[in-house]
Amino acid sequence: MRDSRSAELSPQVGTVVLTEQEIQRRVAGLADEISQDYEGREILAVAVLKGALPFAVDLVRRLSVPAELEMLGISRYQSSGREKTVRIVRDLEEQPTGRDVLIVEDIVDTGLTLHYLTAVLRRRAPASIRTVTLLDRPELRLADIRPDYVGFSVSEAFLVGYGLDYRERFRGLPYIAELIL
């Protein structure tokens, strides 16, 4: 086992798992579904930084119901990192009290991040909380949580692109691909 920071790696983008067209088609489908479910209401979409940002922007742009986009940043676990406990590092500007909150995630695997966020936001007394994730990896699930809307189920181990990064690289790719280490 070696720390990636000290490893001499030259990661490369491998097989494309989801093309730009496939992603955009699915995002449009999710937006339609969410718009129907929220008919007559206004959504407070909460994008979880940084990975969910491209997905959240594209999703909100396609919603046919009014939606406000907010961003929430939480500390990220890093091996040997200084952060010992998860915490909010960038809070919402608009408080969710009484609002219909839609948490927007790039990927849900163990579900611990979503479990944490749901618990934190629930304490702020929103009218409702739902979750949407572009990618779901349910075979890794530990927390008893299920996203309300799922773009794609995936099983590949290392994915990058469309917000997903490897050491802050590859987020800007318009597609999602496997990473070759």
Place this chain on the structure above:
Amino acid sequence: MIQVSTQEMAEERRGMPASFAHPSEEEFARWLDFYGVHWRYESVCFALAWDEDGRVTESFTPDFYLPDFDLYGELTTMKQRLVTPKNRKLRKMRELYPDIRIKVLYRKDVQTLLFKFGIVA
């Protein structure tokens, strides 16, 4: 349910035990701590077979128990072809203890998690 506690006084811990069987387990425990998820390490041993005198002849001890989710977790870093004996035990455990929820994270799953942690396994 017949189970044998290997650590009768095992408490929910958020600190490290004296030793883990594998570095990935220690990393996993640190990560659970990060999220404030309570865990117990190898706290329960499930009996799987007995001889005619009632002595336990085969057992299985999951690596983790997560009381917050009432879930047992088993991490395995063995290559897939070497996992067969463990899978056999897991099948047996599920037959004998159908109400126990256990999540097995295989080598690829563990690698995925380590990748998230910034470690290349």
